[in-house]
Amino acid sequence: MASCIFCKIIKGDIPCFKLFESDKTLAFLDINPLSRGHALVIPKFHGEKLTDIPDEHLAEILPIAxxxxxxxxxxxxxxxxxxxxxxxxxxxxxxxxxxxxxxxKEGLGISWPQQPTDMDKIKALFDEVKPKV
Structure with missing residues (x-):
């Protein structure tokens, strides 16, 4: 995609501190890091959300991370x-x-707004999702 900053980095139009590159994956240091060593691993296939990326373009992501x-x-x-x-x-x-x-103080700071346990709702969700997996 022409306006995508990561696609521009992949094409070499924008420089990066490249840590790893293959035909399907690129890893580089984040220029706005939350901590020392903060890096990004991206598929070279453009897609906005995880479900937009073919599985074969995701195979290296976790091993590289x-x-x-x-x-x-x-x-x-x-x-x-x-x-x-x-x-x-x-x-x-x-x-x-x-x-x-x-x-x-450094790295990712998150909160975890845990929902109350409702076994009936969890069972209903399980029955809905399990056949689709």
Whole structure:
């Protein structure tokens, strides 16, 4: 996509600190990091949401994220992937963050608004979703 910043990075129109590249995947340092070693892993196939990306273009993503964890020496870290503006996706191209969490002030800060347990609702959801998986 012509206006996509990540597609421009893939094409080489915008420079990046490239950590890994293959025919389907690119990994590079985030220029607005939350912590030292914060990196992005992206498929070269353009798609806004995870469901837009063919499986074969996702096969390397987690192994590369794992290699970044090892390479940076991160002992605690988050692997994050957002889909849609409401889910905090800022760039409309699928991307995975590897964010080291070295201490309470650096890295990803999140809250976890846990819902109350309702086994009847969970069972109904299970019955709805399980046949589709």
């Amino acid at each position: 794992k290699r970044l964890v090892v390479a940076t020496g991160a002992e605690e870290y988050n692997i994050l992937q957002n889909n849609g503006r409401g889910a905090h996706q800022e760039v409309g191209h699928v991307h995975f963050h590897m964010i080291p969490k070295p201490n309470a």
